[in-house]
Structure formats: C-alpha cells, structure tokens
Amino acid sequence: MTTKFKRGFASDNNSGVHPTIMQAILKANEGHVVAYGDDPYTKSAVAKFKEIFGPETQVYFVYNGTGANVLGLQAMTKPFNAIICAQTAHINEDECGAPEKHTGCKLLTLPTEDGKIRVEQIRPLLHAKGNEHHAQPRVISITQATELGTVYGPDEIEAITRFAHDNGMLVHMDGARISNAAASLGTGLREITRDVGVDVLSFGGTKNGMMFGEAVLVFDPELARDLKYIRKQSTQLASKMRFIAVQFESLLTDNLWLENATHANRMARLLEKKVRDIPGVEITQDVEINALFVRLPKEVIPRLQEESFFYVWDDQNSIVRWMTSFDTTEEDIEAFVNLLRKQLASG
Amino acid sequence: MTTKFKRGFASDNNSGVHPTIMQAILKANEGHVVAYGDDPYTKSAVAKFKEIFGPETQVYFVYNGTGANVLGLQAMTKPFNAIICAQTAHINEDECGAPEKHTGCKLLTLPTEDGKIRVEQIRPLLHAKGNEHHAQPRVISITQATELGTVYGPDEIEAITRFAHDNGMLVHMDGARISNAAASLGTGLREITRDVGVDVLSFGGTKNGMMFGEAVLVFDPELARDLKYIRKQSTQLASKMRFIAVQFESLLTDNLWLENATHANRMARLLEKKVRDIPGVEITQDVEINALFVRLPKEVIPRLQEESFFYVWDDQNSIVRWMTSFDTTEEDIEAFVNLLRKQLASG
Amino acid sequence: MTTKFKRGFASDNNSGVHPTIMQAILKANEGHVVAYGDDPYTKSAVAKFKEIFGPETQVYFVYNGTGANVLGLQAMTKPFNAIICAQTAHINEDECGAPEKHTGCKLLTLPTEDGKIRVEQIRPLLHAKGNEHHAQPRVISITQATELGTVYGPDEIEAITRFAHDNGMLVHMDGARISNAAASLGTGLREITRDVGVDVLSFGGTKNGMMFGEAVLVFDPELARDLKYIRKQSTQLASKMRFIAVQFESLLTDNLWLENATHANRMARLLEKKVRDIPGVEITQDVEINALFVRLPKEVIPRLQEESFFYVWDDQNSIVRWMTSFDTTEEDIEAFVNLLRKQLASG
C-alpha cells in the first residue's frame, strides 16, 4: 500500500490523527448525548485531567491553540492590562493579533535568543504599575516548550511565577507542546505547570496526535468563574463536544500523550545526530523537543523544500525549522537526510 | 447489541456523525499534508462548493456556527454599524453576545411570531441612516430555516435582499439548517441563497451529520478580501483543516446533504402526524423542517423530559421543542409517542 | 446690543455657558497646575461632590455624557454581560453603538411609553442567568430624568435597584438631566440616586449650564477600582482637568445646579401652559422637566422649524420636542408661542 501524502518535517500540524485516538472517536460515535459538554465523554475526560493536575483544576475544551490562549488571557485580564511575553511567542507572532482583539490588552514583548524570557527582563516593566497613562502589567505568558524548541526547567518557571505573584500578576503558559516539554525533562505534567505556580495552561492536543482540540486548564477555580461565558462568546464552544473530549480521554490513557511526545522528541534528536556533522549544516538552538533550527546555505533551501516541504524560520539568517511528529519514522529521517546531502553536494 | 446512549429529540446537535462522513474522515487520515488549508482535501471541498454555488464563491471553513456567523458579520460591517435581525435569531439569542463583542456593532432586533422578519419591519429603522448619533444599519441577517422551524420562500428572501441592496445594505444568512430548508422547499441550495441575492452564507454542517465544521460562503469576492485574516484573528482557523474539508466533501457528494436533511424533515412530519391529534398536544408552528414546537400541559413536561430529554422553548407558555435528526428512526418516534401518551394519560 | 444667535427650543445643548461658571473658568486660568487631575481645583470639586453624595463617593470627571456612560458601564460589566435599558435610552438610541463597542456587551431593550422601565418587564430576562448561550444580565440602566421628559420617583428607582441587587445585578443611572429631575421632585440629588440604591451615576453638567464636562460618580469604592485606567483608555482623561473641575465647583456652589434646573423646568411648564389649549397642539408626555413633547399638524412643523429650529422626535406620529434651558426667558417663550400661533393659523 502506498501512502498518498508523504510524511515530512514541516510541522507537527501536518500529521494526521494517532490510530488509538481515531479508534476512540469511532467508538464514541453512537447514539445521542447532550451537546455542549454535558455528556459522559466530557465528564470522563475532565476527570482524567483532574487526576493529573489535581481535583480543583477547571477544564475547558476548545477547538484550537489560539482559542485556548485567547480564553485563558481573557480570564486573567481587563482591557487596560498588559500581557508580557517573548517577542517570539505564538500569541505575539502567529495569531494575527487575536490576543489584542479579544482582550483589548497591549502585548509587551521581550527580545529573546532562545525563546525564553527572564525575570530581569520583566522587572523594568513594572514601573508602569499604578500609572493610569500606561497599560497595567497583569499577565506573564510563557511558552513551554518554546517556539524555538527549548524547554524551561521547573526552577526557571518558578522564578517567573514567584516574581509574578509577588507583584500582583498571573502566569499563563502556552502549552501547545507541553507534552514534548515534559517528555524532554522527564517530569510529569503537573510538576512543570501547577506545581511551579502556573495559573492558566493552554494544554495542547492537536500537535500531539489529535485531530483537533485543546484544553484550557485553570488551577484556581476563582479565575475560571467566567470561563464558560468567555468560551461561548469567543466562538470556542463545540456542540458535539464528545468528539473533543474522547480524544483527550484517549490521549491521557496509558500515557499516550507521553509516548507520542517521547517518540517525536527522539526522532528530532536522531535527525540532529545525523545532520550535525554534515558540512554546511549548523544547528542554532538546543534540540530539546521535536524541533530543529538549522542554518543552511541559502541556495540549498528552496531546492530542498521542493523535495520535502518545510518552513524558513528566519530568512535573513538562512535558518529553517524542521519538526518531527508522533508518526515520524527512522526511514523518514534517513530519506530526508539523503535529500539534504544530495542538495548540499550539488550546491 | 444495545445502544449505550439512546437517540432522543433534544437537538440535531446531540446526534453523532453520519457513517459515510466518518468513513471519509478515516480515509483522510494518512500521511502529512500542509496545515491550515493548503491541502488537497480543502481544495477538493472548495471545488464542490463552487460547483454548487458558482465559481466566484469564496469558501472559508470554520469550526462552528457562531464562528461562521461572527466571521461573516465582521466581513460586512464596521463597528459603528447596526445588524438587523429577528429577536429569535441565533446571533441575538444564543451566542452569548459574540456578535456584539466581535463586530462592535449594535443588534437591532425585530419581534417575530414565526422566526421570520419582513421588509415592513425593517423600513422604519432606516431613519438612522446618515445620522452620526445612531448606529448605521448595514446588514440584515436572516436565518434559513428559522430558529422556529419555518422556512423563507425564495420570494420572501428576495424581497429582503432587494430592499437591502436598494438601501446600501447587505444580507447575511445564518444557514445552520440551510439543507433542511432546501429539502423542505424542494429547491437547490443556490436558488435560496446566492440566486436570490444573499451576500454571505453560514453553511451548516454539524447539525446535518458532520462531527464539526461549518463554511462561510461569500458570493462577492470583494467582500471576502479580508476573510482569511478575520478567520485567523477570530480563532477559527483549523490547523488540521483536512478533517473539516473532507467532511464537507463527503456531505456534498451524492447529495448526502439532501438525503440527511430530507430524512430528518420527514421524521419531524411523521412525529407531527402521530402527535397532532393527541389531546393536550398543540403544535404552535408549521412543521417545515426537522423541528416541532409543541404546547404541552405544564406538569407533563418534566416527567417526559426525565424519560427522554428535550428543551423547553418558552417556559411561560409551556412550549417545548422536539428535533429530529439524520439518524432518527421510525422506532424512535414510535417509542417517544408512547412515552408522551403515557405521561399525558397519567397527567 | 443685539444677540447674533437667537435662543431657541431645540436643545439644552444649544445654549452656552452660565455666566457664573464662565467667571469661574476665567479665575482658574492663572499659573501652572499639575495636569490630569492632580490639582487643587479638582480636589475642591471632588470634595463638593463628596459633601453632597457622601465621603465614599468616587468622582471621575470626563468630557461628555457618552463618555460618562461608557465609563460607568465598563466598570460594571464584562463583555459577556447584558445591559438592560429602555428602548428610548440614550445609551441605546443616541450613542452610535458606543456602549456595545466599548463594553462588548449586548443591550437588552424594553419598550416604553414614557421613557421609564419597570421590574415586571425586567424579570423575564433573568431566565438567561447561568446559561452560557445567553449574554448574562448584569446592569440595569435607567435615565433620570428620562429621554421623554418624565421623572422616576424615588420609590420607582428603589424598586428597580432592590430587584437588581436581589438578583446579582447593578444599577446605572444616566443622569444627563439629574438636576432637572431633582428640581422637579423637590428632593436633593442624593435622595434619588445613592440613597435609593443606584450604584453608578453619570452626573450631567453640560446640559445645565457648563461648557463641557460630566462626572462619573461611583458609590461603592470597590466598583471604582479600575476607573482611572478605564477613563484613560477610553480617551476621557482631560489634561487641563482644572477647567472641568472648576465648572463643577461653580455648579455645586450656592445651589447653582438647582437654580439653573429649576428655571429651565419652570420655563417648560410656562411654555406648556401657553400652548396646551391652542387648537392643533397636543402635549403627549407629562411635562416634568425642561422638555415638551408635542403633536403638531404635519405641515406646520417644517414652517415653524424654519423660523425657530427644533427636532422632530417621532416623524410617523408628527411629534416634536421642545426644550428649555437655563437661559430661556419669558420673552423667548412669548415670541415662540406667537410663531406657533401664526403658523397654525396659516395652516
């Protein structure tokens, strides 16, 4: 049997659905259940999340990552607030201004080499506090793992959350790849989120083998008080909710989330190992999850893209991004490395 | 084999996915394709829509109905505009204020007995035009079929669109149940939308057998110029888009949309036939699609709900709503009518 | 000396500034004071408000009535809330959708014959509470005096505020003509606002003899916590604040507010007395403040407008609005009544 559409290294969004999750979807497709989340599948998936993150955790399923981020940020802010994040943050770079539009807030962005931000960068922004002429800093949003494929250690996160809470602020974590981060660190999910002071987490599903669906997790129920209204008004309430819920239930059963993430991470490290010594290839970020950032000779990039598509990350500096996925195989890597060698040779 | 979750008459949202559509999903789950809609499944589904609605039609897949409505309305308005609709309109009653939040516009609502609005009601609102103190009427939004299960005839729609266009306004149609309307009228989809002057259509998929997914159709490409940005900023851009697209492709193939809608409509008429002469039952709206609005003795309602859940539509007047679905069977109806008779008898 | 621009009956907005207030402005124009409200004039004017309304009262000066309303409503709501008001309310009819744009909320409007709303009308709207599909009622906004020139009695207000508070809602009062209402009722300002449960008051200055300026009064300091940021973000923070403050200080000194309002009200009653028995003239609302609503023969209206401009209130029913002002004289009325008689005679 031939695969009509080849697997590549463009994005973990380009993969399909993990077979176990697809089976769970199929099984959930019988009879009628109440729409909008008042169904047994949703109850069961919520229970799984509470097992992992603690019983107070409030769980709101949504369609996608931008939706999850926008919901969490709305729950934490008023329009005159500022949200502090890395310049590279998805909420800043890749959501077409959705955070500003939905919250009314200003984003205060910090330069970063590795996708992470540090307390020392945030501290000077507090001069705005109490001054009505300035947007009031209220949320620090960090991405775990970062958009540059790096991972915050638990202590790094805690330094940020402690600083935030000491200064009347809250911490949002964009966890589109939280599973890859936990797999990389060898920790559980709770140890790098709730236990180190994160207030609201966008828990990613789609990039880790689901068809669609993310979860907004709120660890302080008071913060979640309005979330059901915010979700509905933000167009993120699914009618046939069971089909998001059952995917999460499947992902959280028998550590499928970890298995998928571990595999994807391992494939990235394998790819790194196979390319790092090839002349003309320069790895520009630590490979901590399922992403490689690689500087290539400029003329090689389009030719390689033509054979196996991927995205240019930084055009000026000739840096591209390669991502592995839960379904990446060693053969995929072998084939891709061969293409790379061929193109570099013919450069 | 027993069905764990019984089918009922609460909502067409409570049903699952039509088996043909589920098969299409399964088949689409192989290999990698580019995310966010630049994939062959999306191209193919868009082509199907263009076949039906004409080649200029611009097609934007989204997650749900509120998303579709909010996108269309944003494309048609500026924040100082007013959107005219029936008081019963989903955009007014059932979207938690999403249209106001996303567009900034005022909703001007018109009373209605049957879910439809008429030109005579709209005309007086035009006094606001040109006066900066008043929100400027820009869009008339109608629902086809209406939230009360009634259907606009093509001439009724055309009267509204002509009036709108003559007065510098546009017409939005919330077509969450557009297939049921076409099935009811015996027309094609285009004859009751584009051909009678509708500018933007929310084309419903979820209520007609899909797992999730709606389409925003824009018949004037100029109106769609910004829609890709609006979709992204409104959190409605799906990463694994192929899984929405392939459902629509399936729904639009071999007239599955029509088959599903026709069946649901037929089941509603059968239910009507079986209950209309039962003492204590009063049908309050014409049964034109897959919905019945029924006045019942007040004390009977909760007892019947306990046996087979459905929603009270109008508490004060003791009116309930029963909906059929693509998967409703004659046995379901038989059983439900028996429950009803029993509860009425024991009243 | 001739007056270049004649006084008329179009609006209390068409008059200029009361001479006492103008003198106060002149006196305030010396030296430098800190901008944005941290100046002695503002302190003094705030103190005057606290004398009248109690020391906990929080006072925010703004430029105009729409600004005042939009600030108060923002302080009381989140975007998924609904604001309940009369269909005739200024916030609904005359602010070009500003409340929806600034708050994101839905306005739920109630029909009214006399500009007032009643608890019986509001009660059915509470069915939405707790249901995420519906905008959540949070504020009842009433206008005192109403846009139809009528006045709520203290007991009428208290019935609404008690109902609101019993149901987790707040009460906003648009007091663009609060002084005229107090003058009409013969009460103080506090008795018809704070003492009967109003939470936030837009206190009108411009229509009662000021050049520009309104005040947002918040009686529960907790509700005002964010107001300084909301005011700035809403473009309503005046840099040379002293010039608003000193006007209010003047208005609140020696009961100038009451003197102006009483005079305007008296002029309206005089006008009523002089026209009510003229054939062809029908007074359609009780004349309780400085406004008359009058049905006239249709053809007379434009001819009379040409001689002395005023606004048509209800074109279909041939009803016009005449307003008196702090500077209206008995001679103005005499002359206007003569014009009216002449036009009616030549009808």
Added chain:
Amino acid sequence: MTTKFKRGFASDNNSGVHPTIMQAILKANEGHVVAYGDDPYTKSAVAKFKEIFGPETQVYFVYNGTGANVLGLQAMTKPFNAIICAQTAHINEDECGAPEKHTGCKLLTLPTEDGKIRVEQIRPLLHAKGNEHHAQPRVISITQATELGTVYGPDEIEAITRFAHDNGMLVHMDGARISNAAASLGTGLREITRDVGVDVLSFGGTKNGMMFGEAVLVFDPELARDLKYIRKQSTQLASKMRFIAVQFESLLTDNLWLENATHANRMARLLEKKVRDIPGVEITQDVEINALFVRLPKEVIPRLQEESFFYVWDDQNSIVRWMTSFDTTEEDIEAFVNLLRKQLASG
C-alpha cells in the same frame, strides 16, 4: 499681584489658556447655536484649516490627543492590521492601551534613540504581509515633534510616507506638538504634513495654549468617510462644539499658533543655554522644540522637584524632562536655573 500657582517646567499641559483664546471663548458665549458642530463657529474654524491644508482637508474636532489618535487610527485600520511606531510613541507608551482597545490592532514598536523611526527598521516587518498568521502592517505612525523633543525634517517624513505608500500602507502623524515642529523647522504646517505625504494628522491644540481640543485632519476625503460615526462612537463628539471650534479659530488667526510655539521653543533654547555648561548637567537630546532632556546627579532630582515639580523621564539613567510653554518667561527660567545651581552646589 501674586500668582497663586507658580509656572514651572513639568509640562506644557500644566499651563492654562492663552488670553487671546480665552477672549475668543468669552465672545462665543452668547445665544444658542446648533449643537454637535452644525454651527457657524465650527464652519469658520474648519475653513481656517482648509486655508492652511487645502480645501479637500477633512476636519474633525475632538477633545484630546488620545481621542484624536484613536480616531485617526480607526479610520485607517481594520482589527487584523498592525500599526508600526516608535517604542517611545505616545500611542504606545502613554495612552493606557487605548489604540489596541479601540482598533483591535497590534502595535509593532521599533527601538529608537531620538524618538524617530527609519525606513530600514520598518522594512523587515513587511515579511508579514499576506500571511494570515501575522497581523498585517497597515499604518506607520510617527510623532512630530517626537516625544524626545526632536523634529523630523520634511525629507525624513517623505522617505517614510513614500515607503508606506509603495507598500500599501498609510502614514499617521501624531502632531500633539506639530506647531512646535513647524516653528523649529521654519516651515509652514502643510509642508511637513500633507505636502510630504502624511495621510492623517492629529493636530494639537491643548499643549499650545488651548483649554482643550485637538483636530483630526484627513487629507484624502475617502479616508474620512466614516469619521463622523467613529468620532461619535469613540465618545469624542462634543455637544457644545462651538467652544472647541472658536479656540482653533483663534489659534489659527494672525499666526497665534506660530507665535506660541516659537516662544515656547525659544524659552527651551534659553534654558538650554543657561544650563548646558553647569557641571553635573548633561543635555541628552538635541533641543529642537520646547523640551529638554537632561541627565542630573540622582540625588539632586528629588530635591529640585520639591522646589519646582517636573517629571523623571528615565529613572535608571537619571534623565529628567523639562518643558517650556507659551507662557514661560525669562524670569521663570532665571529662577529655575538658580534653584538648579543651588541644589547642585549643595549636592
């Protein structure tokens, strides 16, 4: 006669109203005129602006600078757009997030040493164009004179406007101190705005001797099509408009705008001359308008502030801002320099 409130160097906002303008206000205070701008004073002031900027110029009076900026930006953008500006821009730093809240747009900020931005900095931001994941650059907003007291030459402005127009973008100018800039350059107002390609100008009045009031000038009538609705919905439509209009009429008569600005600029240069050689004083920006940025020994600042208040601009670097005004006198400067010398000596 003693001045109750001493003049200082904190801000041109701390001064009062120029006597000529105050006289104009007094003269305008007679009789009734139609509210909301349909009055002879407004017509006359608009005509003055058209004389200066050309007859196509559309003129909208508003209350303040944030209002003017927010109106202009709304006229030029849709919510998915990005607005490019200097990090130091008033719209970014000093409006409490008003631009984001009112427009929904993202602000893309550029670092700057002198308050100006350059085309080379803007060019890389264009990579976002056409990509739905990124906010779409649409407006470049520059401040003239800048927040750091520097002035763009006409050629510098033209380089930016040409680049903007070549790339489908528009240019907004925050001209809160446009008169000071023209006075500094020795040009007319039109030569540094419309003639060099600026599309929309916030024309400042308050900081140059008015009580309140700014004007939004739009040079392409098409861009102004919605502005009257935007102004009303943004709470910036004054009812007694004549009192803004007459101030502008006065400011634009006999070059009062230029006289005031020239004087203020001259006072700043005088202050510079008197302090620049004092040990411990370092001027950190070119003194091109009525502002000085000065590095002082840290411990001297609070002591000097206590005697004559001014703002610290950059706490970390010990830089303060001193501003002169239309009413600053040579004696004021003499006295302030003496205070400075005294404090530095006792340091």
